[in-house]
Amino acid sequence: MGAEDFTPGLNFIRNIIENDIKAKKNDGRVHTRFPPEPNGYLHIGHAKSICLNFGLAAEYKGLCNLRFDDTNPGKEDVEYVDSIMADVRWLGFDWGDRLYYASDYFEKLYEYALHLIRTGKAYVCALSADQIREYRGTLTEPGQDSPCRERPVTESLDFFQRMRAGEFPDGSYVLRAKIDMASPNLNMRDPVLYRIRRESHHRTGDRWLIYPMYDYTHPISDALEGITHSLCTLEFEDHRPFYDWVLDNLPVPCHPQQIEFARLNLNYTVMSKRKLLELVDKALVRGWDDPRLPTIAGLRRRGYTPESIRAFAESVGVAKRESMVDMALLEHCLRQDLNKRARRVMAVLRPLKVVISNYPEHQVEELEAENNPEDPGAGTRKLPFAREIYIEQDDFREDPPKKFFRLSPGKEIRLKHAYYIRCDEVVKDAKGRVIELRCTYDPESRGGWTKDGRKVLGTSHWVSATHAVDVEVRLYDKLLSVPDPANEKEEKDFKEYLNPNSLEILKGCKVEPGLSEAKPGQYFQFLRQGYFCIDPDSTASIPVFNRSVTLRDSWAKIEKSQQDK
RNA sequence: UGGGGUGUGGCCAAGCGGUAAGGCAUCGGCCUUUGGAGCCGAGAUUCGGAGGUUCGAAUCCUCCCGCCCCAGCCA
Numbered sequence: 001m002g003a004e005d006f007t008p009g010l011n012f013i014r015n016i017i018e019n020d021i022k023a024k025k026n027d028g029r030v031h032t033r034f035p036p037e038p039n040g041y042l043h044i045g046h047a048k049s050i051c052l053n054f055g056l057a058a059e060y061k062g063l064c065n066l067r068f069d070d071t072n073p074g075k076e077d078v079e080y081v082d083s084i085m086a087d088v089r090w091l092g093f094d095w096g097d098r099l100y101y102a103s104d105y106f107e108k109l110y111e112y113a114l115h116l117i118r119t120g121k122a123y124v125c126a127l128s129a130d131q132i133r134e135y136r137g138t139l140t141e142p143g144q145d146s147p148c149r150e151r152p153v154t155e156s157l158d159f160f161q162r163m164r165a166g167e168f169p170d171g172s173y174v175l176r177a178k179i180d181m182a183s184p185n186l187n188m189r190d191p192v193l194y195r196i197r198r199e200s201h202h203r204t205g206d207r208w209l210i211y212p213m214y215d216y217t218h219p220i221s222d223a224l225e226g227i228t229h230s231l232c233t234l235e236f237e238d239h240r241p242f243y244d245w246v247l248d249n250l251p252v253p254c255h256p257q258q259i260e261f262a263r264l265n266l267n268y269t270v271m272s273k274r275k276l277l278e279l280v281d282k283a284l285v286r287g288w289d290d291p292r293l294p295t296i297a298g299l300r301r302r303g304y305t306p307e308s309i310r311a312f313a314e315s316v317g318v319a320k321r322e323s324m325v326d327m328a329l330l331e332h333c334l335r336q337d338l339n340k341r342a343r344r345v346m347a348v349l350r351p352l353k354v355v356i357s358n359y360p361e362h363q364v365e366e367l368e369a370e371n372n373p374e375d376p377g378a379g380t381r382k383l384p385f386a387r388e389i390y391i392e393q394d395d396f397r398e399d400p401p402k403k404f405f406r407l408s409p410g411k412e413i414r415l416k417h418a419y420y421i422r423c424d425e426v427v428k429d430a431k432g433r434v435i436e437l438r439c440t441y442d443p444e445s446r447g448g449w450t451k452d453g454r455k456v457l458g459t460s461h462w463v464s465a466t467h468a469v470d471v472e473v474r475l476y477d478k479l480l481s482v483p484d485p486a487n488e489k490e491e492k493d494f495k496e497y498l499n500p501n502s503l504e505i506l507k508g509c510k511v512e513p514g515l516s517e518a519k520p521g522q523y524f525q526f527l528r529q530g531y532f533c534i535d536p537d538s539t540a541s542i543p544v545f546n547r548s549v550t551l552r553d554s555w556a557k558i559e560k561s562q563q564d565k
Numbered sequence: 566u567g568g569g570g571u572g573u574g575g576c577c578a579a580g581c582g583g584u585a586a587g588g589c590a591u592c593g594g595c596c597u598u599u600g601g602a603g604c605c606g607a608g609a610u611u612c613g614g615a616g617g618u619u620c621g622a623a624u625c626c627u628c629c630c631g632c633c634c635c636a637g638c639c640a
Contacts, residue, residue: 010578010579010580011578011579015581035640036640037639037640039639039640069640071639071640072639072640074639075639075640128638129637129638132637132638133636133637136636137636138567138636139566139567139568139635139636140566140567140568141567142567143636170638171638173638174638176638183568184567184568184569185567185568185569185635186567186568186635186636187635189636192637192638194638195638196638197638211638213637213638213639213640214639214640215640218640234570234571234633234634235633235634235635235640236634236640237569237570237634237635238568238569238570238634238635239635240569241569260570262571262633267576315577315578315588315589316577316578316588317577317578317579317588318578319571319577319578319579320570320571321570321571321572321577321578321632321633322570322571322632322633322634323576323577323578324576324577325576325577325589326575326576326577326589326590328576328589328590329576329577329588329589329590331589332588332589332590333589335601335602339601339602340602344599344601373597373598373599373601373602374602374603403600405600406600414598415598416598416599417598418598447598448598449598456598457600458600459597459598459599459600460599461599525599525601527599527601528599528600528601529599529601530601551599551601551602552600552601552602553600553601554600554601555600556600557600558600
């Protein structure tokens, strides 16, 4: 509830599905699949596809398969299949017993290839990769037929079997579909179906020496699994005629419909596998799960919830137009989710000591504090209050600007859940930096109220100096310093636009005592600052917190507009 | 210059011939023991442009313009 408590929007895919159901197409069944290639970690863009495929299936009481498109052994690895399964599960989706691999179909794919050869729809070609490219023609000129195009069926059959048997070296022959070398669609100019590759496959080992291409494998895999709606991204639009050609020319069980939608783009970050890999390889980030990355693993570590990511995926919609979604929307989805469930706690990130001079020297009181104003069921906790406390450095200004409601000399503020304090004296070090404040408190204001109804403008969070626990806090900011490097006048490498301040590490932060027991998987709101979670780098002595997202900060806006003037 | 797509407020996105949903962001206001949250309100005389059809068009037709994708034995 909460984050996903709204009706799903309309989109063109839902329209197609609903029309299909009305028309009783596929007996009214909806069966989708999420088909990643296990050659990298999943990111938020994949999450969109996962939510779409699994979400649509659930919505129409259908099924969604998880299928690994593992037809290119050189790039793939079990490390990736494991991480992909973990990420899909974490996002909250269940493929039941429908876990498939394209490599499971290698034998059938081979049989189907034989069928194409026998029916004169495919032939073994001896042209080299370079020659094939030359023969393919260009965008504006038609291609030329391969000299092998009219190779007799029996001969292609024989050659193809010998390709499988390992009689030929890598790259010497390929199997090609026989379609139309003059087609305006390059994908129809006798596309390659099989290539010879002496490469060990992460599942089939060395059993195969020939591997089918994606364009040939995908439609057949879909058909074998009884997929009804095969959703993929826009760049495959040009491949659809071939998808249909394969299914039209083979005795497959059904003919799924390929539907293309625009992939997700998010500003201030990178989403391409190549770039993510480069950041990881060059140690520009701390790994695939670096909280600055838009990978699922990174978002998880950052403190994003599966619910917030699902809400985001629903919220961005599905359409065919290329778009760039604002990071602010993702952040909004997290805040909206966490606002309802995150326990409020007090943490002082940049401590400034405050001595309450009229508070009895060794006295300690227990003050009651609510855990979440949005959820009375979350209960309350006790907070120790004593003579020496810490407040946030930002909550004090010796020379306050207009509209600054926080502490300054002679001014009074409320300490959340505690007392009103007034600043009497500012203590500075030799360099003139403020290192301590001497304040007096109003004993009548216990709990944060006074009988005289006097109002204080500001409320600060605080922590008892003697009871606070020391922690490390990691603050994250945008990965890139510009929304979209591709839009910059000068064309530079994307790494030139990495935000140098994307990570700020704060040590010696002071948090309320209860937080020493914080566990991974728990979400907190550090009052007035943002949402935080425990990082796996935490040790028994020093907990490490990640800032998942800041709170909206209207003071920051006021301050900025004052500066702009 | 071949083919395939796509153009609705700053960012997304509904709309499918009957007179521009919604979300994010922004700006006001209310409220508040988080300058949080919440609540209320504001903003496209207009849907890439120009023509046309129609009583009526973002929706239909024509032409033009912009942007994206395609010449891997990658997916």
